[in-house]
Amino acid sequence: MNALDEAEKRARLEEIAPERLAELDAEDEGEDHPLPDLPNVEDYDEVRMRCAPNPNGPWHLGHARMPAVIGTYKERYDGWMLVRFDDTDPETKRPDLDAYDGILDDIDYLGFKPDEVVKASDRMETYYEHARELIGLGGAYTCSCSGEAFSELKNDGEACPHREKNPGVVRDEFEAMIDGEYESGEMVLRVKTDIEHKNPALRDFVAFRMVDTPHPREEAAAYRCWPMLDFQSGIDDHLLGITHIIRGIDLQDSAKRQQFVYDYFGWEYPEVVHWGHVQVDAYDVQMSTSTIKAKIEAGELDGWDDPRAPTLKSVRRRGIRGQAIVDAMVELGTSTSDVDLAMSSIYANNRDLIDEETPRAFLVRNGFAPRSEGAEAAYAATEVPIAGGPETAHPPVHPNHEERGERDIPVGDAVLVETADLPDEGERVWLKGYGPVRYDGDGFAYTDDDIDAVREEGVDVIHWVPAAGSVPVRLRRTDGDVYGYAEPGYADYDPDDLTQFVRVGFARYDRADEDETVAYYAHQ
């Protein structure tokens, strides 16, 4: 009934309330977006956002959320995306020189292109300029209290003696900080907020401190006086025209702290969205840069792309599309509560993306080297002589796409099958893509049964490879390495090619070593 006069209703609405019609259309479009609307988008000419990673190491899976969500919003609002490396801690979170390009590479893998890339460590003079200005406005003071001493005063809501220091002295001491005349811990510049603020986290926070360790980037190695995140990031967000900040709840109080700086300068604070922490299931290794780094150094992981590492390099090597990760991250939304990301949803997304285009191949498993706790699997292959049938098998490249042709697998005198698939003596089995055989205890004899044997008589269909000419494969899984033999055609694959090993799962061809070919397992 209602559907019948939908068009009529629209026409009528157009007449009496065109603005309402536009609203309806906007609502309809909104249904396609898993992510909630960004706040107050209409107040800005352009939605400008930033990813602000600390380049202190390669990215783990959780890091993907930042570009995934921000990049998706960028596409949705036709906005602008900055990648800004917040590398202002040369010591505790010391930047890793390879991480700058590594992160950009990961963002590219996820399918996004930043409109601009900057490094905070290139912008030091800008931060100094603004600090000078802030001092001029009476909004900051140099302080030589020890951390503990200040903390104690602060917790009691009491100002330290340096707070009312003569502005000229503050100016001189700050210049001395810039000139590196203090050592680490001797002097900081604090933002004057409200020392009695009911939230102790907001009271007179540190804007600059001394760091003795030189920055690893040559261009920034001479600086000793470094801004803290709250100051640097706050200044940059304004200067770079950021309209929407999207970041984790750990920075919840940051906006409130930075608001004080913005107030001194008379700036408007951007819109902010905070999200909770992400945990990913399916990994034994904790998702943290330092933990992964430690495990690699201890030899427990082979590297950042070890299949057991919850890193982007790892899933990438397994042949999982960046898009699958992005989709999963976007589905998580931007809730402030902590969320668990199920790898199965990444796998489901990936399967959606690759199944149609991925060719099939046989892999007969024979051996397993577990590399994680509780992993168990027993795979064994049996060689069985075969006689009486055609010389070659022709299974399709893809069961849903006849037009892609057939694989040609020579059978030879014997085949390998997984021992668990071996039928009882006297029973038949259907070698997939080849035909029916009867097992006589020693070998397979081709029978003349047609496919009805499978359809109506319940003969099992199993995968197999020829005993001669098959490709020894090591299939690297998150729980260990599976050994086996792939059909001869697998020798023609190139690195990055995907295949679906029938009844085993999707895998990415990695390389051909001298004695074996290495593939990485993605998922079933």
Add this chain to the structure above:
RNA sequence: GCUCUGGUGGUGUAGUCCGGCCAAUCAUCUUGCCCUCUCACGGCAAGGACCAGGGUUCGAAUCCCUGCCGGAGCACCA
């Protein structure tokens, strides 16, 4: 201790602002069936949730109160 912030199936999410159309959406997941040269894809079906207790109301996932549980900040880390 102080200050924020959150709690819908196994997981994620919609609904919460403006109480009824919610015996709660969608996806993933699990199970069963169908399709198929046993995978994957596809189709069908089933399973599974409003943190607890009070209150307001004709009516509460939605509003109020209390409790419980969780996360974050109070760094010269980001």
